[in-house]
Amino acid sequence: MAIKLVVFDIAGTTLRDEDYVAKAFRNAFTRNGYEVSLQETYPYMGVKKIVAVNALLAKIGGRIADAGTIHTDFTEEMMDFYLYDPSVMALPYAEEVFQQLKEHNIRIALNTGFPRIIADAIINRLQWRQKGWVDDMIASDEVEYGRPQPLMIEELMRRAGVTDPAEVAKIGDTEVDVNEGRNAGCGLVVAVTTGAYSAEQLVAYDPDFVLPDLSSLLPLILSRD
Numbered sequence: 001m002a003i004k005l006v007v008f009d010i011a012g013t014t015l016r017d018e019d020y021v022a023k024a025f026r027n028a029f030t031r032n033g034y035e036v037s038l039q040e041t042y043p044y045m046g047v048k049k050i051v052a053v054n055a056l057l058a059k060i061g062g063r064i065a066d067a068g069t070i071h072t073d074f075t076e077e078m079m080d081f082y083l084y085d086p087s088v089m090a091l092p093y094a095e096e097v098f099q100q101l102k103e104h105n106i107r108i109a110l111n112t113g114f115p116r117i118i119a120d121a122i123i124n125r126l127q128w129r130q131k132g133w134v135d136d137m138i139a140s141d142e143v144e145y146g147r148p149q150p151l152m153i154e155e156l157m158r159r160a161g162v163t164d165p166a167e168v169a170k171i172g173d174t175e176v177d178v179n180e181g182r183n184a185g186c187g188l189v190v191a192v193t194t195g196a197y198s199a200e201q202l203v204a205y206d207p208d209f210v211l212p213d214l215s216s217l218l219p220l221i222l223s224r225d
Contacts, residue, residue, distance in 0.1 A: 001166045001187055002225045006101055007153055009046065009172035010112040010122060012195020014094040014214075020081060021045060022196070028074035029056070032066050045196040046113045046174035048146030049074060075115060082121045090126060091194050093214040098133035100218045107160050109136040111152040113176070116141055136160065148179035153186065169221055171214075173197060178205040188224055190217065 011017040022041045029036045036056065044052035053067045053074070082088055101108055110128075112119050116139035128134040136159055140146035143155060153168065162168060169188035170181030173195025181189035191207040192214060193199050202210045209220055 001164065003106060003169045003188060003221045004167040005107045005109060005157065005160050005162045006169045006171065006221060007109045007111055007156055007181075007186075008094075009174070009177050009195075010110055010114065010119065012045070012173035013171055013177070013192055014091055014110070015122060015126075016087065016089050016091050017195055018087075020087075021078070024074055024077040024081065025049075025052070027077060028053075028070045029062075031073050032070050034060060034062055034066075034070075036060060042196055043175075046147055046172065046176040048113050048140035049115060050141075051146060052113070075118060078114070078118050079121055082118060082125060088122070088125055091214065093217075095128075095131075095133065097214045097217050098128070101221070102133060104218075104222065106221065107135045107162075108133060109138070109156045109160070110134055111138050111140075111156065113140045113146055115139055147176035148183055150180060150184035153180060153184040169224075171217065173202075175201075175205050178202065178207045182206070188220065190220060 008014050011021050022038050025041045026036055026038055044056055050071050053071045057064055057067055098108055119137060119139045123129055123137060136156055138152045138156055143151040145151055165185035166187035168186045170186045171190045173192050174197055178189055178191050189207045191202040191210045193212050199210050
């Protein structure tokens, strides 16, 4: 069945992320008196951020009452980074793939574990809407449950008028991206190694394909015709 809607993750999938998110997440904990390693943050990449904060606090025996402050500190650091840091840029091949998909009249949407305020800052900085590439976007704080639950994809489908999940492709760089695509029943689930996880780690979650980057994505999508 032909793919009509492609749902991309943002950081680590279409947006360059050299541990920027993980470092900001760790820094937010450090500022609130919790020493966590960068490696301890990786399992929470792609997860709705307030959920991720609570989960890591529970794991390290922290005070749940600190979750709000940690989340605020994380959001503020990420906002400052995405608004002003010169290293903010699209990953290689991301914009080329966007253009190719539009030429084939395939709808493009983004979803993310970030809150909407951060997602908007990124998209405005890169001007992906203004360039006509991104048709829609949804953030984890716009649904009751973020990844790996399928609510964000289901809402994007509703807005796009796509009723069959077999006509949707999900592209991401984390375990929860893959599981989100599976839980939504997507016709194609592709993982990329440009973000938080290695190929070996991603294979364990059973995506349809694991790619080193987005350069070979279009043939996979068109092959579903």
